Amino acid sequence: MQQRxxxxxxxxxxxxxxxxxxxxxxxxxxxxxxxxIKLIRAxxxxxxxxxxxxxxxxxxxxxxxxxxxxxxxxTKAVIATKFGYKFDGHDKEIxxxxxxxxxxxxxxxxxxxxxxDVIDLLYQHRVDPDTPIEDVAGTVKDLICExxxxxxxxxxxxxxxxxxxxAVQPVTALQSEYSLWWREPETELLPTLEELGIGFVPFSxxxxxxxxxxxxxxxxxxxxxxxNAIPRFTxxxxxxxxxxxxxxxxxxxxxxxxxxxxxxxxxxxQKPWIVPIPxxxxxxxxxxxxxxxxxxxxxxxxxxLCSALSSIPVHGERYPVHLQQQVNR
Numbered sequence: 316m317q318q319r320x321x322x323x324x325x326x327x328x329x330x331x332x333x334x335x336x337x338x339x340x341x342x343x344x345x346x347x348x349x350x351x352i353k354l355i356r357a358x359x360x361x362x363x364x365x366x367x368x369x370x371x372x373x374x375x376x377x378x379x380x381x382x383x384x385x386x387x388x389x390t391k392a393v394i395a396t397k398f399g400y401k402f403d404g405h406d407k408e409i410x411x412x413x414x415x416x417x418x419x420x421x422x423x424x425x426x427x428x429x430x431x432d433v434i435d436l437l438y439q440h441r442v443d444p445d446t447p448i449e450d451v452a453g454t455v456k457d458l459i460c461e462x463x464x465x466x467x468x469x470x471x472x473x474x475x476x477x478x479x480x481x482a483v484q485p486v487t488a489l490q491s492e493y494s495l496w497w498r499e500p501e502t503e504l505l506p507t508l509e510e511l512g513i514g515f516v517p518f519s520x521x522x523x524x525x526x527x528x529x530x531x532x533x534x535x536x537x538x539x540x541x542x543n544a545i546p547r548f549t550x551x552x553x554x555x556x557x558x559x560x561x562x563x564x565x566x567x568x569x570x571x572x573x574x575x576x577x578x579x580x581x582x583x584x585q586k587p588w589i590v591p592i593p594x595x596x597x598x599x600x601x602x603x604x605x606x607x608x609x610x611x612x613x614x615x616x617x618x619x620l621c622s623a624l625s626s627i628p629v630h631g632e633r634y635p636v637h638l639q640q641q642v643n644r
Contacts (some may be wrong), residue, residue: 316362317608321514322588324487324539326436326466328393330583330608332365333358333601334518335381336595340372343537346596348380355384359392361605363521365558367490367516367592369397369427370421374406375428382429389431393562395488395516396425397470399440411641415454422463438468438490442644448476452483459484468516471642474507486513491642495519495526495578495620496559496629505586520582520591521604525553528560547565547587547631555630562623574609577620579607584617 317330339345346354355366366385368377378396381471385392398421401412424433437458439451458464466487469477480486489508493500494517508515523542524530532554543547547556560574567577575593582591595602612620632639 316364316605318364318588319514319590320460321436321466321488321516321590322508323512324394324466324485324514326514328365328590329363330590331363331579331604332367332395332516332590332592334592335365335366335368335595336372336376336390337594338380339376341595343539343540343593345376350381350596354598354601355381358601359385359388361608363605364391364593365393365590366380367395367397367518370428370439371397371400371408373441374400374402374408375424378425378428382431386430391539393435394429394431395436395438395468395490396429396434397438397440398422398425399470402619405629407630411441411443411445413439413451414448415446415450418454419458421492422458426463431461432545434463434464436468436488437464438470439472440470441641442469442472442476446642448472448480449483452480452486456484460562463569471644473643474503474530476508477511477513478644481499481511481513486511486518488514488590490516490518490592492519492552492633493564493582494520494522495581495624496522496556497633498504508587508588514588514590515586517591518583520593521575521578523548525556525562526563526578527573528564531557545631545633547629547633547634549631550632551633559624559627559629560629563620564624567618567621569609570612570616572606576610577612578606580610580612581620583608584612 338351400408455467468488470490533549564574603629
């Protein structure tokens with residue numbers, strides 16, 4: 316697997332990472348523990364060195380799975396996790412908080428669950444409007460000085476917040492959604508990241524599965540699948556957005572690949588400091604995604620792809636209203 320550096324930092328990772336959330340959270344029934352560990356180790360054996368998790372995934376269980384799975388080769392893997400949510404006494408997520416004392420508590424918990432003495436990349440999961448970002452960045456800076464964290468990241472933050480945080484503690488990576496059906500980051504976000512030397516880690520690079528072509532308007536999701544609440548995943552939106560997938564699939568056939576592989580190859584071709592983190596619960600999908608890193612798209616391929624998709628509008632918001640308010644702060 317080709318390696319990439321996240322921005323101008325020293326953090327080098329595999330060109331594709333593994334988003335681990337769906338192993339037990341947000342995508343329907345969880346894999347059992349042994350299956351999840353087996354998949355994580357299969358990813359590592361196939362060249363993936365970058366693994367993404369968060370305390371809220373479960374909560375907490377996703378970090379525990381990843382910690383156990385990566386324990387035999389911890390020094391060869393890069394672990395990214397996130398803080399920023401508060402929980403009730405029963406481990407239920409009840410809102411945002413990035414108070415400095417909470418960040419420290421969250422980091423101690425993550426270190427324990429991940430079975431490690433240092434977190435390679437620590438993200439603020441969502442910007443907390445009640446805590447100045449300078450306080451957040453300053454706290455992470457202290458944790459870096461203490462040797463508990465190596466790199467600082469932000470997730471779904473707006474340009475102004477990124478600049479303010481970066482002035483206190485250099486931001487290594489920004490994580491946000493980016494794909495062939497969500498290109499808004501190209502307007503302001505990508506130019507800012509390039510200017511500041513910050514890497515970009517797109518989550519949902521396959522449109523939460525939609526860009527693979529496997530999801531149609533008749534697809535039903537498990538009751539525990541968070542896509543049930545996303546406007547872009549209503550049956551009507553899935554039907555209306557189908558021409559986008561059909562066009563990607565046609566181009567994929569011309570290249571001898573799959574729609575998923577073209578979607579990932581397109582992302583990798585945008586900037587050398589972009590590292591997508593597709594997730595999956597299936598080994599054959601993992602292997603399909605990995606081949607996406609081997610697909611080479613020429614300038615003509617990229618031009619033709621963008622020209623073909625530019626006239627196809629995408630319908631539906633990517634978050635329900637209450638979650639949409641938490642992004643781009």
